[in-house]
Each structure stands twice: as C-alpha cells, then as structure tokens.
Amino acid sequence: MDMVTVGDPKMTIGGQAAPTTDFVEVINPSTAEPFVKAPVANPMQVNDAVAAAKAAFPAWSTTPIAERQQLVRAFAAKLRENIDILAHMLTSEQGKPINNAKGEINGAIATMESYCDLDLDPVVIRDKPEQFVELRRRPLGPVAAITAWNYPVLLCLWKLGPCLVAGNTVVVKPALVTPLATLKIGEIAREIFPAGVVNVINGGNEVGAALVTHPDIRKIAFTGSTATGKRIMADAAPTLKRLTLELGGNDAGIVLPDVDPKKFANDIFWAKFSNCGQVCAALKRLFVPDSLHDALIAEMIEIARSVKIGDGFADGIQMGPIQNAAQHARLVALVEDAKAKGATVLHVGEVPDGPGYWFPITLLGDVPSNADIVHEEAFGPILTVYRYSDPEDALARANASQFGLGASVWTSDVGAGAALAERMEAGSTWVNQHPSMGPDIPFGGVKQSGLGVEGARWGLEEYTSVHVVNVKKVGP
Ligand code: NAD
16 A cells, blocks of 8 residues: 555644644554554644634634535535545545445445535514514534444534534544544645634544543434444533434344245345445344345345455445454354354354455344344344244344444335334334435434434524424513
C-alpha cells in the first residue's frame, strides 16, 4: 500500500488543519499491515473542537435554512469530486471492495443531500380569535457525531445532513480503526462551511467519552454497539443530552413455506453476507420451514462457493475481510462456542491464503438456545439457521431477542408477508428484502437496538427541540 495515495490526513478544528503529536497506525485489514499514520486528538484538542463548534453555533443556527441547504449541496458536490480518493481511503482502511466503497459514498452523499429538500416550517396548532399557538423547531447546539467502522462514510454523512440543515454545529469522531475517509470529509468541509461548523477529530473510546461528558455538547448522535450505547446513555445523563443511538441487532428473517428456494436464495444470502456480514441490520438468524430447509441451504451453499473473497482493490472481489483483529477473534469465539454446545456446521467456505483478517462464509444449523450466538450479535459472515414446523413458533423465537433492529418475512404471498411483518418486534420489518433503506425512509431500532431514528423528516427532527410559542391575544 502506497503511503502517498492517502496523503497526510489531518483533523479539522475551527476551520483549520489541526496539527498533533499523537498518532495511530491505520491497518489495512486485507494485509493486517499498517499503511499510514493518522492523527489522534489530545484532551486539549477535544476541548478546542467543542469550543469551535460552540463559537460557530450562534451564526450558523441563525443562518436561514435555505442558505444552510445551499452549502450542504455544495459540500455534496465537492464530496462527489473527491469520490476516487474517498473510496481509495475507505477500501484501504475498511477492506470492502472498491465498487462497494463507491456505492457507500454515493448513497451517503445522496442521503445527506435529501435533507436539502426538507423544511422545518412552523406548525400552527391553534389559530383562534383569542389565542395563537405555533410549534417551532430549534437547533440544539454543538452535536457530537460518533461512528463505527463498518460504514464510516455512510454513518458520518447520515448524521451531517440533518445536523447541519437543522442549524447545529458538529464535532465528528470516527472509529479509531477507520479514520481516514472521515478526516478527508472534514478537510473538504473546511472549503465549504464557516469555521467551526464542522470539526473532525480522531481518537479512541476515551475521546468519544470526553465528548459525551462535555458540558457544551448538547446531543450525541451515535452508531455503534449496544454496550457502548448503554455507556453513552449513562455518561450523558448528568448533562441530560439528547441522544440518537443506532445500536446492534440480531435480526431474524422468517421464510414461509410457499417460497421457491431457487428464486429466493440469492436475496436471502446477500441479506446476510453483504459487507462481509458487518451490517447492523443484516439478516443474522434465518428461520426456515422443515419442508424447505435442505433445498434452501443447498442453494445458499452453491452461492457461497461462488463468492470471490479477497483484497478490495482486486478485480471482481465481492467480499473483503473482517475490519479488525478484535472483531475477528470475537467471531472465531462465537463459532467455537456454538460448535462446542452442539451446533452443526452446514457450510464453511474458503478464505484467501496469507495475512489479513479473513473469515469464511459460515452457515450454522441446530444451534442450541444456550449458544452465545443465539443471543449476541455476530458482526461478520456467520448465518445461523433455525428449522421450524409451526410459523407461530418461528415468530415467538424470532421475537425472543433483546435486540429489535430489523426483521424480515420471505414469501410469494405479500399479503401474508405484510401480516406477519406487523407482528415482528423491530424498528423496520421488510418483506422479501433485508435490509432496504432510502433517504425518504426513517431507520432505527426498538428494544436494545437503539433510541430515535435517522432518516427523512423524522431523522431531521431528532436534531431539533420543540419550541412552542403560545400567544393570548389581548387587544389594545
Ligand atoms: P463500538 O461501540 O465499540 O464503537 C463505536 C464508536 O463508539 C467508536 O467510534 C468508539 O471509539 C466509540 N466509543 C466507544 N466507547 C465509547 C464511550 N464510552 N463513549 C463514547 N464513544 C465511545 O462499536 P463498533 O464495534 O465500532 O461497531 C460495531 C457495532 O456497531 C455493532 O454492534 C453494530 O451492530 C453497530 N452498528 C449499528 C448500526 C445502526 O445503525 N444501528 C450501524 C452500524 C453499526
């Protein structure tokens, strides 16, 4: 990996490149080798970034929304101009195939831009001869946007769009293991926004925690694990910060007996294995009727055997590595635990030779209910398959999870699918797809999968507070 191609990444504080003496080596997960040093914020710089966001807030929050949207559009255009370098950084640090990296960036830019078509106009609640009541939306103040390593660009831009359009300023902190594309986004933002509106710092969990406890941060927009989400909720309590928490999932999908395995297998397969299974709302637990089990698994194994796994820069690669060593070790442990407790390995695929955090496509059956993987999120290419004979039993087992991010029903009877979807405990339930998102569709989790939503008007409103103006009309 060429050190020069990713340049000399810098943090952005108060509209300037922020020099630092602290660095972290960024590892390419396809080689397990460090390839560039990224800056890390010291505690003073965390404070500087928050101070810059606070100082920029009065002017930015009172800039007309149409002007803010114009700048967000200009930002989107500049990001598009930089798609090649952003995608190069993303594949280098995350491992995903370069075409998927471009897809992530283009999709995320479009989602960010979609907030430029929304408004936050006041809503009149009462308009009577004696009284006028209006609901207005106000920005909150400096926001901390804290992201995970599976979709670094998407998670960042999904937050920047509503945050900035609503009139907030922001300090972004990516995951320490994938900072490059996010730092580049900060650099590009410097050219567009007034100083201090967008600050990007890098650092580990302690930098995240410093933002969460900082008295001048008004909201935490977080994507990451449920365990960290709980920590953030506790740490944010003393200052009663607003929270959006997009957390983990252990999504179930129920296949109904009318499914043609040949027709459905490909979509079900990729519902699990896209992005090497490192997707919060991937289909992680598949419920299959006894009558279809063998045929559907056979089809999925055939697809698994055809998948090209390797370095995301190589031609035709469909699946990259696991992003980091700790996550890889966690997946190994989950599979070993399930096997030790009696699970059957239905399929385990091949991985490239040599270094890199490669993990084989794995299908597990007969997973006993005391296996960790039944209850905990497997954030990688492992699908657990559960047989059923009674759909009500499948539904009860699907819903018996602490998580509630996504869910799906697979059927050629869309009416039956929609009826069962209604009964699944999730923030989104899809029929014949999993997941499916769009800029006009909100996304969020129930139970321990999260708090609040991202996306569309509902996501925009999460970056505002309600301000009621209530006028009693008293004449002269
Ligand atoms: P993580 O929780 O370990 O880290 C996420 C981010 O939080 C990182 O930037 C990290 O530095 C920061 N952080 C850690 N401790 C912190 C603290 N105490 N205070 C503030 N910040 C802190 O998660 P991860 O392993 O990087 O990401 C994988 C997880 O993210 C999975 O569980 C996955 O399901 C979840 N995820 C959820 C969604 C969603 O939209 N629901 C999307 C993508 C990923």
